[in-house]
Amino acid sequence: MSTDASIFVRDTLSGEPVEVGRDGSIGLYVCGPTVYDHIHVGNARAPVFWDSVVRYLRGRGYEVRHVQNITDIEDKILARAAEEGVSWEEIVARYTESFHETLDLLGVARPDVEPRATEYVPEMIALIEELIQGGHAYAPGNGDVYFAVESYPEYGALSKQRPDEMRGPEEGADSGAAEHKRSPLDFTLWKGSKPGEPSWESPWGTGRPGWHLECSAMVEKHLPGGADIHGGGSDLRFPHHENERAQSRCAHPEREFVRAWAHHGMVGFSEGKMAKSTGNILGVDEVVERHGRNAVRMWVLQSHYSQPIEYSEDILAEKRRSYVRLVRLYRSLSGSRGDSDLSAKLAADMRRKFDSAMQDDLNTPEALAAVFEAARQAGQEISTRPGAAEEFASLKEALEDIFGVLGLDLGEEFRSDVLLNGDDDTGQHHVMVRYEEEPRQDVLERVARREHSRRRKDFGTADRLRDELAAEGWIVEDSPEGPFVGRGGV
Template identity: 40%
Template sequence: MLQIYNTLNRSKQVFTPLVSGQVKMYVCGMTVYDFCHIGHARVMIVFDMVARWLRASGYEVIYVRNITDIDDKIIQRAIENGEPIAALTQRFIDAMHADSDALGLMRPDQEPRATAYIEQMQGMIGRLMEQEIAYQADDGDVNYAVRRFLGYGRLSGKSLDDLNAGERVAVGSGKRDPLDFVLWKSAKEDEPSDTRWQSPWGEGRPGWHIECSAMSCALLGQHFDIHGGGADLQFPHHENEIAQTEGALYGQDRSDSDTPWVNYWMHNGHIRVNQEKMSKSLGNFFLIRDVLQQYDPEVIRFFMLRAHYRSPINYSDVQLDESRSGLARLYTALAQANGMAAPAKQDASFAAPWVQRFNAAMDDDFNTPDAIAVLFDLASELNRKHAAGEFDAVHALTQALQSLASVLGFLERDPSAFLQGGNAGELDATAIEEYIAARAAAKQAKAFEKADAIRADLLKQGVVLEDKPGGITEWRRA
């Protein structure tokens, strides 16, 4: 039975979908004015994993992840580049897809762009105006009146009395309260024409928070199962989403008996670099495409999922190297079974204990560290059965290892393709084969010390040689 940690209630809860057998999930996506960084990678990988497990558990999943393609940062970058907004955003949407595909991630079922939902945003703002939870200020902006929504702060645990304007957004001159946030930004004279839309409140563009409320309701309905995103979005973005969406649904009279807009809120932890939060100002900012120049995409996925999705993780080359070594252990176990004839009848009971443990781990709030530990235990058992010549068990365990790992996006390649793949700066396959040829020549000439020295040299460079019958030498990365 699946349990999910619900940020709203700060506890694990048994997952019960609104519609039996179906899960509707919305995840806050990227603001497309630059290339995606490894923080974005974690969001993408975590909720790809969530969608995979839900589907593996038999649910029909409707996974929506939005694209913010109108925003102050986007406008500023387009002006700096001297290009239209649409050209800028499309370029970085294409780059985001390239990064996601390289990481082996499944595309969301729908990727709505904010600029395609202006009408729905205006409709929601209009309802908030009718409910007198929103107002138009003297500067033309339409703002949300935070103190008119009972229960503001439930998601983040923040009290209105404890909040101050510096935690949220810059205080505009037209705001009635420094905590109020903008729903519709009045256009400025010097802003490009492609940054403004007509509205009942004059030309302008939507505020960031209203975008996700309008898109999620348009695609998933007024109530849905899971809303996810990074921990940094919990406040103010997700807090504001709840306020404006439930405000539009129930007005100022919202009560605890009203059906919540979202049933389960999920937030993944931050990525830290040298125990500090990743940021451009600290110079510890890593783009996905740059990391992919150094490390195999599967290694990056493994690194991300070795930690529980709610925990912060520390990014470093050491962590990624350890992740590669861990994956190599699993692939090495699979490689041993390659080429073995499958038995006529296969007994799945050999693998049943590991399958049960894996399922239990994933049903415990997507506990991927425990699930990966099960994969290692299963690989160890596979090695033992192989050494003992119990080949019926070997085949059952091999199938289970591949099947369970594939739920997390691992072990879907030929083992040799991974084991012989290298990071930037390492010996390439051609150079390794030259070493192997030189070692074979040395052995032929009975220069065994030289042959041993070549093996040792390769080992120092992270390459393991394995001599097979018939004079064949295979190699893999350590």
């Protein structure tokens, strides 16, 4: 692939498509986690989406510098450490490791740079000094430093708010800080130290940086020409990104800070937003165990990043089935050596439509629609003329390329979490059934029923179900991870 076509991202600030990467390089900055807890499946949307975008851009020949920070000093981290009676460093180490394990579970590559807030305190202090010198920040003498919102007339443009519509003191701010502010909207750049909290030396006394400051310092350090794309959740538009933009634009008005802001929608259950604060959370490991990582990636990528998406077990099961349909088609033509005119046409059309969708605001659902359409037409041809499965070499190659771009694992073993209504006094039972080729639902249920019978030492029923399945061409293998069902001879 080459960079002969433009990439446009619809900028949250202007509402207009913005071209990025004209010179063949793209700097991407994405707000990363505050490491005080395990991330949930809602938090997984951003890493999966941006991982696919980076894969795509690099596949098209762009030189991509992907920066994603880790907030390793913040009130929530300190609160968790106090709650558990451990050091804040232990909390940071534990949940950073957990975050990395989750990325591995989802097949998400690490960013090129993963800066941590505590590594950039000198850069943040220098930025505060520049803001004070420019009249955009002030130190009232209580050990804190605040940004003067009234000094920046564009404040509110990113979140589409007027100052008189905005809430008062920022969330998480000390109630006592309000008396030292010139305006309730002024936000903290430096927090004076408190007993027992980590602190650093500064011209204003010992303390630590405000949360919003780290991203400004990191973009300046690692993307000195500015971020072509700055990603983050829609919940970060205000106050985090609004404050971040104000700091950077005021400190260095002559520099480009961000060319295109790209905010992804929130993830919710049917009853509301998925968030730790509401208790609506589900672990990534649990979801991957039930549905597989490919289903999670399909769930994320089959919705446009800017829109909210909903999680449910039924939705994830459908995404898994969607992926299985694609892989089943791919496997049917994986032995192709020849290439028909139809194969060449489908491959070329699919690549063109896929690229066109990705170039237009990273439209992954439209890109995937092109893949499903090519698979549908190929499947129709093979169903009417089985020998055609040997004539799809170019489509097979194109599918492999796109699976790689999307981070989908062709070798992933499929699995289904089968819920059985107990025929005894023990109620319902979950049985994980593994397979390569998806069986019919009745086959899955009989395999699960056989496993449940084995667990209860009802070997007569287990043997009967095994023989019944074998007569239909299904062979069941037992393992500590659960039963595996595959095709055998009839």
